[in-house]
Amino acid sequence: MPQLQTKYFGTMAYDEESAFDFPSGLPGFKQEKAFVFIETPEYAPLVFLQSLSQPALCFLALPVLSVNPDYRLAVSAEDRASLGLDPERDPEPGDGILALALVSLHANLPPTANLMAPIVVSVRQRRALQAIRVDRVYSHQYPVSTPQQCEGVC
Amino acid sequence: MLVLRRRAGESILIGDDIEIEFLELTPQGAKIGITAPRQTIVLRKELKITEEQNARAARGPAGQDLPQVFQQLSNNKLKFPPSPR
Numbered sequence: 001m002p003q004l005q006t007k008y009f010g011t012m013a014y015d016e017e018s019a020f021d022f023p024s025g026l027p028g029f030k031q032e033k034a035f036v037f038i039e040t041p042e043y044a045p046l047v048f049l050q051s052l053s054q055p056a057l058c059f060l061a062l063p064v065l066s067v068n069p070d071y072r073l074a075v076s077a078e079d080r081a082s083l084g085l086d087p088e089r090d091p092e093p094g095d096g097i098l099a100l101a102l103v104s105l106h107a108n109l110p111p112t113a114n115l116m117a118p119i120v121v122s123v124r125q126r127r128a129l130q131a132i133r134v135d136r137v138y139s140h141q142y143p144v145s146t147p148q149q150c151e152g153v154c
Numbered sequence: 155m156l157v158l159r160r161r162a163g164e165s166i167l168i169g170d171d172i173e174i175e176f177l178e179l180t181p182q183g184a185k186i187g188i189t190a191p192r193q194t195i196v197l198r199k200e201l202k203i204t205e206e207q208n209a210r211a212a213r214g215p216a217g218q219d220l221p222q223v224f225q226q227l228s229n230n231k232l233k234f235p236p237s238p239r
Contacts, residue, residue, distance in 0.1 A: 027201055029212070104211045
């Protein structure tokens with residue numbers, strides 16, 4: 001099994017098939033096409049998006065529903081097609097779809113999650129992208145001091 | 155902020171070499187054409203915001219600060235089950 005250097009968890013063995021493919025990378029990180037998602041009981045519900053190519057690059061992410069239990073996804077037709085999702089309607093977290101908000105830290109303010117541009121993951125296709133919303137419904141710096149309990153699949 | 159009203163087919167000029175033409179206006183949105191010098195960066199604003207936010211998110215906590223950041227995130231009150239896949 002190949003080894004992976006991680007930012008937070010030392011060297012880990014990982015299964016190549018467990019990596020998620022980001023065909024377009026992330027805005028500002030176009031070259032980052034593959035991430036492994038690390039979850040640990042200690043830090044649940046955090047998900048660590050560890051870059052396969054850069055050990056020092058690891059995003060902290062939270063399931064959008066743990067940040068805001070009423071969150072509704074809005075994914076553009078182009079992004080839905082790229083993930084192989086139903087072209088007619090917005091996906092919902094759960095049912096093979098994972099929606100994660102990247103967490104940012106600030107000097108004197110609580111951490112924030114980017115609910116404007118969640119990472120939307122097709123678990124079946126092992127494919128993901130950052131689905132930038134244009135509707136201004138949710139902030140790109142949504143405060144997360146107390147994530148809500150998340151029932152079932154986030 | 156300067157506010158102008160334009161109809162489909164009309165344009166505005168910014169400086170000497172940038173033209174923005176309003177091609178099609180529908181309730182779903184406006185289709186615009188932008189003519190600008192090659193070195194002028196044209197970017198959807200939300201993409202720029204996302205790039206900046208990603209750069210901040212990538213800085214993340216140092217390894218030794220992770221427990222403290224997690225405590226801040228969860229306020230040390232709630233426990234979460236790992237999300238099932």
